[in-house]
Amino acid sequence: MKDFISIKFKVWRQISNDSNGSYEEFSLEKVSVKISLLEALDQLNEELISKDIRPITFDHDCREGICGSCGFLVNGQPHGPKKGTTTCQLYMRNFKDNALIILEPWRAKSFPIIQDLSVDRNALDKLIISGGYFSTETGNAPDANLIPISPKKAFSSFETATCIGCGACVAGCKNASSSLFVAAKLAHLGQLPQGINDKKERSKKMRKQMTIEGFGQCSNNLECEAVCPKEISADWISWMNKS
């Protein structure tokens, strides 16, 4: 494999949600295969700045797959071709020399475009705000070992709690549904003994909020599971619907 490759980018460009967008093409030479796709975009942006072209706007922060900031469609797929991987963890060694990489923002009614590849995912926060928590007061918690929790249950809860709120599940769904996001939160909290009492109420509130925020109905296509960078299972959606 070559150490450096050339890439052709086709990128969605849009100044704001109110303006019209279009695709623009850029070629980038001498891209190290050891850097990430976002680092290749940094490299491209430096070139654009030197040519007095507005750099490409995209979200990112931790660049290690945990903050959930990054995310756009890479060749039509949320977070790109690699399973269980966020956009920032996509490395150029995964692309061939002279490859065409098409970058587009998440497309969903509930995620208005901010600029280029950056979208507003505030609707996901509103889902959590509607009820994604226990009603514990800070400062007066009981002894943490008072209620034993089996390692199996704790781990199962943990697995759903790993959702990073990136929105890929919504972007991957043809109905732009947030079912997997909500199911993951309900399963994280609902599997723990602390959450048993308000389990029903929480589910009711969060599911109602999904409609308010304009998310669609579950399409049953399991695309959400396929694109989830944390590989959260769509079985939790059935779990949510049953409980």
Add this chain to the structure above:
Amino acid sequence: MNNFINPNLPTGEVEGAWQKTVKHLSNLTSEKKNKFEIIIVGCGLSGSSAAATLAEEGFKIKLITYHDSPRRAHSVSAQGGINAARSLSGEKNKVVIDQLFKDTVLGGDFRAREVSCQRLSELSSSIIDQCVSQGVPFAREYDGTLATRRFGGAVVSRTFYARGQTGQQLLYGAYQALSRQVNLGNIELITKRDVLDLVIVNNIARGVIARNLINGNLETHKAHCVVLATGGYSNVYYLSTNSLKSNATAIWRAHKRGANFANPSFTQIHPTCIPPGGIYQSKLTLMSESLRNDGRIWLPKKIDSKDDPENIPEHERDYFLERQYPKYGNLVPRDVASRRAREICEKGFGIGFGGKGVYLDLQDSIKKDGLEVIKAKYGNLLEMYERIVGEDPTKVPMKIYPAPHYTMGGLWVDYNLMSNIDGLFVLGEANYSVHGANRLGANALLQCLCDGYFISPKTITSWLANNKEIDNRSIDEACKEALNYVDKKIKALLKIKGEKPVDYFHRALGEIMISKCGISRNRNDLKSALEEVEILSNNFYSNLKIPETNSGLNVELEKALRLEDFIELSILMIKDAIEREESCGAHFREEYQTKEGEAKRNDELFSHIAIWKFNSDNNSHIRFSEDLNFKKINLNTRNYK
């Protein structure tokens, strides 16, 4: 203003001092709390936990962050775990509290206040209770009780964890608690704003100037007091383990407005990060040092070896940490591990890109415990490594190298976490408090949550209770002045119209800082670093290029504003490193070491917190100090041999 500052330390016994202090703090009825507004800047562990707690008590909170959601704050990246002194039997409690206290003070090499370390240790257990009650899914033992593991620098197992994603789970706990308060109308969430200045009225912090990152507008936000919980400044080094947007702007602007800065040169280098692969590398990814529990660190005995590690026989490997520290082996403290790795690589034994790497090998643990056990312990870390490097760490030894990770230095705060500016509280990594010259592994999350859940809610309430008569007369004037100042600053940057983008200068700054004010320092290098940063600063102001964007959104401008402050802060870091003529913790001055190459403290001259005050009249700094006294623990030398 004179240089006298009062740390407001409790008198008497170190043990239980916090509980006694709390009894004397003033309180307010929740009705009265309702009338006070508090600005909290930053939504990481300390900011979110403080926001949730203060809102719960009845205050009106404005939480300001540059993120789109509080769940994204850099605390989310913390992998390893959180320390807590807990024992199953009551009488053992004192023993475990003493142990964590002692390890924290020793880890910090006697450069933190003893009473604050004691408080951290005493409060630690209730933090675990708090988090569990929020639904944080910590790892469990087979009987259903909470599981713990050993962590770098510790001989006892007291680190609570959720696989390798402890920070994420703790942050989500706090985020959910604050979301509940947003729902109840007690917190106003103000996202996508960079805080660019502090508003001070009659020597009291009363507001901030923020830039809306979407439309570019400048805004003023007013309140009765201000809390900065904005994290650390490791991005001074350009390549660090921090998230890319982590910055020093809010604390640096507060500093320029009069808040004193403590020990700016105290920065921690993390021993186990993935080494860089090339020039466009934008950050370094940390591999939790919990891997040092099961990984053996080694290098080939042959200089400049190009052999594949699997083919290097046992007798040609140098397990240099085990060789030099038979008792602690691969678990020596972070600074020791980092320095030894750098030394041996500089001698030419290093591996990988630029010879800057050492092996961390899991083979022996896999042979002993089985692949499944190791995978269950570190699952996501191993996957992360494979994604970045393209090699399977269960088959090929991992390559690791030290990288800037955490800054112990920060704004000076008193025992109540208030800076020398009245009404300006500073929490978490942004302040200088318990970590001294080096932070103990798994104490960062602990400090953030101590500050946010338990300490600041009490001390902020008390301060507000005693400062009820808030004078609103000149607040608008002060806001206008600060707003104009920021506006001018932005216009000046946009006017430069040079040739080079922000990152060009940031990379250059990082190179100077890591080579001359990083793992190892000496007077000559520091002096030349000072000159180099000055030159860089001049270049920045004459040759910076920020693109025209025709909309308010301008990411390059955001970066330039941050870099401007990083450059100024770098100069102060270097000055602080020059003035501290001793080695302590992570601050290693080559002139001050023992024959064995260990850090040599000078307690006679430097058993103090260095405090830097900015003098705006002549744009200069003065250094003074707060002496540290140890009653419960004797000043002695660390020995990990």
